[in-house]
Amino acid sequence: xxxxxxxARRIADLAHLEFDDAALERMAAEMTKILTYIxxxxxxxxxxxxxxxxxxxxxxxxxxxxxxxSRDDVARNAPAWRDGYFIVPKVIGE
Amino acid sequence: MSDPLSxxxxxxxxxxxxxxxxxxxxxxxxxxxxxxxxxxxIAGEGAGAPLSVPIAIKDNIVTRDMPTTCGSRxxxxxxxxxxxxAVSRLRxxxxxxxxxxxxxEFAMGSSTEHSAFGPVRNPWDTARVAGGSSGGSAAAVxxxxxxxxxxxxxxxxxxxxxxxxxxVGLKPTYGRVSRSGLVAFASGLDQIGIMTxxxxxxxxxxxxxxxxxxxxxTSSAQPVDDYGADxxxxxxxxxxxxxxxxxxxxxxxxxxxxxxxxxxxxxGGAVVERASVPTIGYAIAIYYIVANAEASxxxxxxDGVRFGHRSARGKTLRDLYFDSxxxxxxxxxxRRIMLGTFSLSSGYxxxxxxxxxxxxxxxxxxxxxxxxRFDYLLTPTxxxxxxxxxxxxxxxxxxxxxxxxxxxxxxxxxxxxxVPSGFSREGLPLSLQIMAPHFAERGLFRxxxxxxxxxxxxxxxxxL
Numbered sequence: 001x002x003x004x005x006x007x008a009r010r011i012a013d014l015a016h017l018e019f020d021d022a023a024l025e026r027m028a029a030e031m032t033k034i035l036t037y038i039x040x041x042x043x044x045x046x047x048x049x050x051x052x053x054x055x056x057x058x059x060x061x062x063x064x065x066x067x068x069x070s071r072d073d074v075a076r077n078a079p080a081w082r083d084g085y086f087i088v089p090k091v092i093g094e
Numbered sequence: 095m096s097d098p099l100s101x102x103x104x105x106x107x108x109x110x111x112x113x114x115x116x117x118x119x120x121x122x123x124x125x126x127x128x129x130x131x132x133x134x135x136i137a138g139e140g141a142g143a144p145l146s147v148p149i150a151i152k153d154n155i156v157t158r159d160m161p162t163t164c165g166s167r168x169x170x171x172x173x174x175x176x177x178x179x180a181v182s183r184l185r186x187x188x189x190x191x192x193x194x195x196x197x198x199e200f201a202m203g204s205s206t207e208h209s210a211f212g213p214v215r216n217p218w219d220t221a222r223v224a225g226g227s228s229g230g231s232a233a234a235v236x237x238x239x240x241x242x243x244x245x246x247x248x249x250x251x252x253x254x255x256x257x258x259x260x261x262v263g264l265k266p267t268y269g270r271v272s273r274s275g276l277v278a279f280a281s282g283l284d285q286i287g288i289m290t291x292x293x294x295x296x297x298x299x300x301x302x303x304x305x306x307x308x309x310x311x312t313s314s315a316q317p318v319d320d321y322g323a324d325x326x327x328x329x330x331x332x333x334x335x336x337x338x339x340x341x342x343x344x345x346x347x348x349x350x351x352x353x354x355x356x357x358x359x360x361x362g363g364a365v366v367e368r369a370s371v372p373t374i375g376y377a378i379a380i381y382y383i384v385a386n387a388e389a390s391x392x393x394x395x396x397d398g399v400r401f402g403h404r405s406a407r408g409k410t411l412r413d414l415y416f417d418s419x420x421x422x423x424x425x426x427x428x429r430r431i432m433l434g435t436f437s438l439s440s441g442y443x444x445x446x447x448x449x450x451x452x453x454x455x456x457x458x459x460x461x462x463x464x465x466x467r468f469d470y471l472l473t474p475t476x477x478x479x480x481x482x483x484x485x486x487x488x489x490x491x492x493x494x495x496x497x498x499x500x501x502x503x504x505x506x507x508x509x510x511x512x513v514p515s516g517f518s519r520e521g522l523p524l525s526l527q528i529m530a531p532h533f534a535e536r537g538l539f540r541x542x543x544x545x546x547x548x549x550x551x552x553x554x555x556x557x558l
Contacts, residue, residue, distance in 0.1 A: 008432070015390060015435040016397065017428055018416045027432060034433060034491055038379045038446070044453045059311050073175030079404035086400050089411050 001035040003028045100555060102292045103147045103241040112146045116190045119148035122239040123193065126558055130215045132224075132233040135160045136193040146188040150234045150243040153194040154201050154277040155286065157181055160191070164277050165199040165209040165227075168396050168403045168422025178275020179310070180244060180286050180303040187302045192240060195230030199424045200393065201246055201279045203227045204254055204496040207487055208426040215483070216258060217556040218522055222480040225255030225496075228289070232259035235289045238555055242290045242299060248279045249381050250500025252287030253512035253527060257475035260514045260523030260551065262296050262542070264288045265500075267532045268507035269314035270300075272307030280388035281312070283381075283504045291552045293513065293543040297322035300535060319536045325543035329362040332541065334528075335369025335468035340499055344477065351524045352474045355515045358548050359541075369468055371460045376453050377502040378494055383437050383450035384505070390434030396422065429490060458506045465531045470541055473499040475512040475525035499527055509535045513542040514551040523551075 003011075005021075008028040012019055019027055071084065080087035098106040098118055106115060120136070127133050134153050137160065151157060154164045156174035163169045181191065198208040206214040206229025214229035216222040217237040224233040228245030232255035235243050245252040247265040256263025264287050271286045278284060286303065290296045298321070305318045336356065344352065356366050398404035398418025405417030423431070437446035464471055477498055486493040503510035508529055515526040526545065530538045546552065 003436070011432055011436050011439065014439060015431050016394070016415045016419055017423075017431065018420050019428075027429065030429060030490055031432060031436065034382065034494075035436075035446075037491055038383060038450075041376060041379050041383075041449050041453050044373065044376065044456060061308065069175040073173075074400075077172055077175070077401040079398060079401075088399055089409060089414055091411050 001032065001039055003031040003035065097238070099238040099241065102290075102295050104294055104298065106241065107147050112190065115146070116148045116192060119192050119240050122237070123234075126217075126237050126239055129220060129558070130217060130224075130233050130237055131212050132195055132214050132230040132237065132239065133193040134163055134165070134196050134211050134230070137191060146190060147242070148192040148240050149184060149189045150193050150195050150231055150240045151181060151191055152197055152228050152231050152243070152245045154197055154246055155181060155244060156275045156277065157191060157194065160194050162194065162277070163211070164201070165197045165211060166422065166424065166427070167210045168418070169401075170210070170403065172402055174275075176275065178286075179272040179307045181275065183303050189302075195228070195234055195243060197230055198227035198251075199427050200277070200389070201227040201248055201251055202389070202426050202430050204250070204493050205481075205486065206230060206255070207483060208424055210424060213483055216480045217558060218260065219480065219520075222482050222522070223258065225258035225480060227251040227255075228287070229255045231289050232256055232261055232263070235259070235261045235291060236556060237558055242288065242295060244303070245287045245289055246276055247285050247287045247504060248283045248385055249504050250497040252289060253475050253500045253510060254496060256289055256512040257525030258480035258523065260517075260525075260554075260556075262290050262293055262514070262552075263512040264296050264300065264535070264538075265503055265510045266300060266304065266535060267314070267509045268504075269312055270304050270316070270509070270533065270535070272305075272310040272313045274307055274309035278392040280385040281392065282388060283385055293539055293546050294322055294325055296511075297325065297539040314533070316533050321536050321539055324536055324540035327540050329359055329364040329541055329544045332364050332470065333468045334359055334364050334366045334541075335464055335471045336366065337371050337374060337464075337471050337473050338368050339371060339374050340473040344474065347479075347518045348474050348477060348524065351516050352526065355526045355545065356472070358545060362544055362548065367468075369464045369471055371457070371464050371471070371502070373453060373457045373460050374502055377457060377505055378498055380450045380454050380457065380505055381497065381501040382433065382494055383446050384454065386430045386434035387438050387447050388434070390431045390438065393427070393431055398422075426490070454505050457502065461502070461506050461508065469530070469537060471529040473527050473529075475499060475527040479518050479520070479522040479524065503529050508532055509538055511538045511542050513545055515545075515549070516551060517554070
């Protein structure tokens with residue numbers, strides 16, 4: 001599977017990552033090499049005919065309030081915080 | 095009295111007070127850590143009264159009293175608001191956390207060269223890697239800085255560094271140990287693992303940290319066993335299958351050592367025969383799709399908004415996301431996020447993620463069939479000894495192939511143990527891997543303890 005520079009740019013955008021031209025070129029080449037190795041999975045025929053691991057239902061619990069994480073601890077790690085809100089650049093308007 | 099740190103903790107704790115044991119550990123860390131770089135944070139004087147046995151925790155497992163960096167710039171100053179269940183259970187059982195160990199960033203690597211805090215050096219040869227991603231934990235135990243350490247596994251990240259550093263490394267059954275507080279890499283594969291000098295110590299620790307946790311809905315309700323109960327029972331009549339597809343192309347010292355290990359088991363009365371897991375050769379390909387896909391989702395949370403590094407550049411929210419992640423993540427993490435995003439993206443999802451999951455189901459069926467005939471399956475833990483620092487950093491694919499024998503167990507969820515099996519001509523550790531069916535850890539410890547008793551490799555320590 002060959003990854004072109006444009007394809008790499010599209011994927012980077014989806015992944016919220018940015019690369020300069022040289023880094024993007026390098027990334028595309030490395031991905032191509034790795035995906036070419038991974039392409040051997042196509043050799044396995046009838047792969048889809050085997051059932052997967054037994055599924056378990058997600059365990060549920062009663063809707064009771066339980067102790068959580070303290071706001072002060074959360075605030076301590078926040079890059080920008082005011083009055084219980086995380087502050088980010090303006091999204092609406094301009 | 096001999097150095098307590100050279101003894102199993104089961105003996106040392108009977109000889110020393112908690113204060114003296116933890117003190118000895120902190121002194122050893124002070125002596126060796128600059129050279130080995132195994133620890134990112136070391137517990138300070140004011141860390142509270144030492145309780146009993148010192149233990150180190152891989153730095154992707156959250157603690158309240160020390161930062162959790164995941165080996166990344168993006169979390170360099172992060173102090174978790176909650177503690178991992180495994181850590182709480184250790185504290186409740188009286189263990190003292192002496193430090194957080196170095197790792198490949200976000201547990202993505204097989205050498206601990208991808209840490210933002212520099213590589214970990216192998217105590218047996220400091221020009222070589224300690225393995226990864228739990229390289230710091232492995233080096234800390236091998237160098238006798240601590241008697242035990244927690245690591246984490248996604249594709250072999252406890253067993254492979256254990257092999258490279260000559261210590262015991264356990265990957266428990268998926269769901270055996272709570273993942274609450276283990277920073278997620280691949281949620282369907284991750285497990286906290288244990289590293290010690292001896293098998294008995296490892297068995298005891300699994301009893302401490304294992305068990306159902308309401309905070310982890312993937313944790314198993316299977317009762318916690320008495321994991322060390324059969325360590326003296328020997329291997330007479332037990333059936334060991336040698337995974338032929340894994341072993342047939344092996345040559346050199348790893349092969350000779352592995353064959354010698356099989357003889358030791360046979361001499362103990364075990365039945366050792368050829369086994370077949372036909373799709374095992376696809377494990378790395380499956381792993382690098384499935385693990386990276388899950389990682390791309392799990393690492394989306396690191397965006398500079400609520401915690402971690404936030405870029406000072408940029409004006410818009412989009413800039414904030416892109417710049418914070420760009421500045422905070424290392425190369426290998428970005429590469430894996432890219433691969434994962436690709437394999438989940440529209441147009442490629444079926445051909446890559448869908449197909450990998452289908453072949454994975456096949457792999458599981460192959461393992462189930464093999465366990466119909468055998469109690470255990472065997473391979474060497476790694477195809478080679480610890481490689482020199484820098485040898486593989488330019489070739490990601492060659493680095494990934496380090497996990498060729500370890501990744502299968504993560505993909506199918508079975509427990510696996512790496513036990514020291516000797517030394518190469520250059521004095522580098524070699525390791526035997528024993529795999530067992532789901533929740534059969536007690537049997538793993540039984541087989542490994544026999545092998546350990548016959549060989550005693552753990553008594554040899556690196557010269558530091």
